[in-house]
Amino acid sequence: MRLMTEDTPPFDLDAMQDGMSGVDALPRDREQLLPALQAMHDALHWLPREAISYVASHIRVPLSEVYATTTAYSELRLEPPVPGQWHVCTGVACDLAGADALLEAAPTAARIDCQFLCALAPVVTDEHERLFGRVTADELRERAGA
Numbered sequence: 001m002r003l004m005t006e007d008t009p010p011f012d013l014d015a016m017q018d019g020m021s022g023v024d025a026l027p028r029d030r031e032q033l034l035p036a037l038q039a040m041h042d043a044l045h046w047l048p049r050e051a052i053s054y055v056a057s058h059i060r061v062p063l064s065e066v067y068a069t070t071t072a073y074s075e076l077r078l079e080p081p082v083p084g085q086w087h088v089c090t091g092v093a094c095d096l097a098g099a100d101a102l103l104e105a106a107p108t109a110a111r112i113d114c115q116f117l118c119a120l121a122p123v124v125t126d127e128h129e130r131l132f133g134r135v136t137a138d139e140l141r142e143r144a145g146a
């Protein structure tokens, strides 16, 4: 089942309920803000406005603070994943390790900020947010079907 509001792309209502259950299992404590966002993100693979509002209500912190936290962590998506979309980290370590060659190998790949796995640079993610490190252009071309 999918739920759609006027401004939010459709999201899976069953996944939202799973995320809400994960959030409900956490104490209603400010220190649980990031775990609550991660619980929602794990269930939905992105954070629609409704999920962020639910977390804010459960944790009892202002919506603006929850939103600020979501934008501070590059691994938390505010838009639904695009099927088949690969991402290439273009942080400093990955840039120095050959991110440009990966972007040339997979021209439809999108750029993302540092994934905090700099020791494995260059890093890419697939549509399911699986991370792959020390990827070569040939490996990415093969995995992405580019």
Ligand code: FES
Binding pocket: 089, 090, 091, 092, 093, 094, 095, 113, 114, 115, 116, 117, 118, 119, 121, 122, 123
């Ligand atoms: S710069 Fe790519 S993981 Fe940090």
